[in-house]
Amino acid sequence: METFxxxxxxxxxxxxxxxxxxxxxxxxxxxxxxxDKLALVEQLMEIREDWTVQDYLEAYEDEWEDIQDMSVDRLxxxxxEDLTNKYETSYIAILIRxxx
Numbered sequence: 001m002e003t004f005x006x007x008x009x010x011x012x013x014x015x016x017x018x019x020x021x022x023x024x025x026x027x028x029x030x031x032x033x034x035x036d037k038l039a040l041v042e043q044l045m046e047i048r049e050d051w052t053v054q055d056y057l058e059a060y061e062d063e064w065e066d067i068q069d070m071s072v073d074r075l076x077x078x079x080x081e082d083l084t085n086k087y088e089t090s091y092i093a094i095l096i097r098x099x100x
Contacts, residue, residue, distance in 0.1 A: 002028040008035050015084075033089065040092045041083045045076070047099050 004012075008031060015034040016022040048055075056075045057067050063082075067075065083092060 002032075004028075004031050008032075011035050011038050037089045037092065038084065040089060040096060041080060044083060044092055044096050044099070045080055047096065048076075048079070051076070 012026075012031040012034040013022055015037070016025060051072070053067065053070075053072060053075065056064075056072075056079070060067060060079070060082075064078070070078070
């Protein structure tokens with residue numbers, strides 16, 4: 001039987017869209033997968049920690065409309081939110097590999 005920390009379970013719960021999804025998808029495999037994704041997002045954020053507004057423009061101008069109006073800190077927060085909520089784990093792993 002696999003065990004998880006409270007933090008790992010919290011990460012799983014936050015990765016789900018609804019209470020129904022939380023219960024329906026509650027498996028050790030899905031808890032581990034949610035935590036793997038967060039670790040990858042954290043790793044990519046570290047790689048991109050020195051990004052400038054221009055870097056965000058090049059990467060996200062097709063998706064975000066108000067880049068010029070945001071601070072670099074807010075852009076980083078938004079990128080982290082998007083990576084966590086919109087992108088598959090496999091894609092994040094590819095980005096890490098390509099940006100090293």
